Amino acid sequence: MITRRYFRRNGGRPSGSPTRQKWGAPVYRGRPHLFIAILTLGALLRVPAFFTPLLSDDEAIYATTADAMQRGDALYRDVVDHKPPAIYDIYRAAFAVFGQYQTHGAHLFVLLAVLATAWALCSAARRIRGDARDGDIAALLWVVFSTTWHDYDALAANCELFLVLPQAWAFAILLRAKKIGSFALAGFLVGLSATLKYQGFTFLGVIAFALLLDVVQHRVTILRAIGLYIVAKTASVAPLGLYAMSYALAGNLDAAVFWFIFNFTYISAGFTGFTAAFRFLMRLAMIGGVAIAAYGFGFLGAIHAARNGVSEIRTRTLTDTTRAQLLAVAWFLTSAIALIPGGRYFGHYFHLILPAVCVLAAIPLRRFWAATPASASAPAEDFNAKAQRRKDPRNETSSLGVSAPLRKIPAPASAPAPASTRRALIVFLIAAPALTFFLLSTALRPWAQSLDDPQPPYETVAARVRTLTFPDDRIFVWGNSPQMYVFARRPMGSRFSFCNYLTGEASSDKSASDRPTDKGRGLDDAWTMLFDDLDRKKPRLFIDAARAGWDGYAAFPIANYPRLATYLEEHYRLIERVEGVAIYLRNDLSD
Secondary structure, three states: OOOHHHHHHOOOOOOOOOOOOOEOEOOOOOOHHHHHHHHHHHHHHOHHHHHOOOOOHHHHHHHHHHHHHHOOOOEOOOEEOOOOOHHHHHHHHHHHHHOOOOOHHHHHHHHHHHHHHHHHHHHHHHHHHOOHHHHHHHHHHHHHHOOOOOHHHHOOOOHHHHHHHHHHHHHHHHOOOOOHHHHHHHHHHHHHHHOOOHHHHHHHHHHHHHHHHHHHOOOOOHHHHHHHHHHHHHHHHHHHHHHHHHHHHHOOHHHHHHHHHHHHHHHHOOOOHHHHHHHHHHHHHHHHHHOHHHHHHHHHHHHHHHHHHHHHHHOOOOOHHHHHHHHHHHHHHHHHHHHOOOOOOOHHHHHHOHHHHHHHHHHHHHHHHHOOHHHHHOOOOOHHHHHHHHHOHHHOEOOOOOEHHHOOOOOOOOOOOOHHHHHHHHHHHHHHHHHHHHHHOOOOHHHHHHHOOOOOOHHHHHHHHHHHOOOOOOEEEEOOOOHHHHHHOOOEOOOEOOOHHHHOOOOOEOOEOOOHHHOOOOOHHHHHHHHHHHHHHOOOEEEEOHHHOHHHHHHOOHHHOHHHHHHHHHHEEEEEEEOOEEEEEEOOOOO
């Protein structure tokens, strides 16, 4: 009788049992206490996010937009950002549960998303070979290396960390998907990821590749494969379709379409050609170098999968293991395609490819950990080969005590590293980055910030704004400083939380400034929208953050925009300057 203890000791399945696992069976049957420890570690590494109210300007944009929606503004019409809608609903849910502008609610949601993604990766990696240890490794790599970069990229509640959650579960389903329902569910999850970033649709390429492999191996007919793909693709449109229906009923569908089209303008304003390629390779080298335990073994796993896949496809003997690994490679490649448009390559963009990297890294890393000098220095032989060698009379031992076929095997050039050395190396490559970036986001955060661009004194100016306004008074900030709305806790005086749509500034990062051609190339329609908002909403305060040179806006003074300068002069008067920021009060309002 196979006892439960024996079952657990053998990686969640009896020795010799097939590696296939039916969908609906427990997704983890290894060592639950180890998996819980991995999730606990993932939670601890994200604790620093709860000590900082805002980690990035993206968080400020999402929070400000969500607050406007909570006040009744319609997305894309009354409040504008060009991203898909789901991220704002996540922040709205956080505010509904934890209170207005309580961004730590979003930090909690992203922590839960990361842990749920770890569960999905554990399930997927465990199914590739039926070994629970692979699942533990994939989950561990994910929870660690999703935090090993600047805190404003790694710990912030950005779209990417939410996006990869439905994709990870879609991948886990796809490994065993055969029925229409499984493909429909996988497609729907892809659609959910696209409500966070439109690039989430690239995962449909993984589904297409899975069906292509099945057609080549005669597992399904061409017609059935086409039908299953149509089902998946149709299901993927459903989430955004539901949003579109709600916008049609609310009257803001035209605005949603307008800002969807603007996405292509935003992408075209980014870096291209050699500059984009160089930036990508440099950023990949830095992020991959920090997470070498994931990226290094992940690339080894991808190479191994590609080599085995070519061989097995040619002989039509594609195994479930190799098929699953090839799907992981396809996931990596399609995610890389999603990362490339625009050529900006912010650190948090690389979260898109990390899940696939972790899955691919699991098997080679486990083998590197478990290998011994003896096994590494001698070629492995299966049982039948050994038996045949014993029966072959030519294998009789010579006078030197060595069988003939083994005489010419050369000794290894150098002894492999001891197991303890290899394991210590792996532990170091995982623990050192985790500890380093944990310290940089806690005890060493002031030092880390001193190496970066200095953060403007948002809270100082925001405190003064609160004393000059009532809670429902609107304010307008000229600049790229949406943090002001969050810290001041005041609603926006226009539909724009930042002014890049007006000035034409294209987002970039510290490694390179915007191209000169992007300066001053604004969106004409955005100016019409702005003046309509100012006349209708009449913000009490007009705050000129560009006057203080905040967030790169020294290049965009109000004087460069005559119509805006005239409007400001006619309707507002300067009342004071705080930290170099000019604060204007509307003329038809009392002090």
